[in-house]
Amino acid sequence: MTDSATAPAATPDDSLTRRLEEEGEIAADYLEELLDIVDADGDIDIDVDHQRASLAIVAEGSAGRSLQRLVGRDGEVLEALQELTRLAVQTRTGERSRLMLDIAGYRAGRRAELVDVAKEAIARVRATGSKVALDAMNPFERKVVHDAVAAAGLVSDSEGEEPDRHVVIHPAD
Structure with a gap:
């Protein structure tokens, strides 16, 4: 049993990181459902980068090429999906999200x-x-x-x- 008096106090950075990780998990759940709906294959990588949740949908081979339709011309579909994902996170957390979404390496x-x-x-x-x-x-x-x-x-x-x-x-x- 750990004595709470000797445990290190959580820092504001720890709290922010936990909140961003939670955002990432919520966003990943939302995006997995979306991938199922559009019948697209892809893995979702979650990270925290520059004090924001960062998600990437990646796939190899023909599955990676099929993700291009989720990017759209000049990233227009990607931008829309990012906004929808941010709204899904906000609906669950009550907080505005600044998460970044990349699909098939387009943003990179x-x-x-x-x-x-x-x-x-x-x-x-x-x-x-x-x-x-x-x-x-x-x-x-x-x-x-x-x-x-x-x-x-x-x-x-x-x-x-x-x-x-x-x-x-x-x-x-």
């Missing part, structure tokens, strides 16, 4: 592409000393670019209204 691949786009724009800003505006992007894409710009020591912000919201990269002062 897109992240790599966006980092390359950001690096090219950063190089242009440094070479010219002028700001550079990128094409319109969804919130996930803008976040990836903002992170890459910050890591390079420059400043960026988002301008415009959806669906034309885009990132502008500024030279360092």
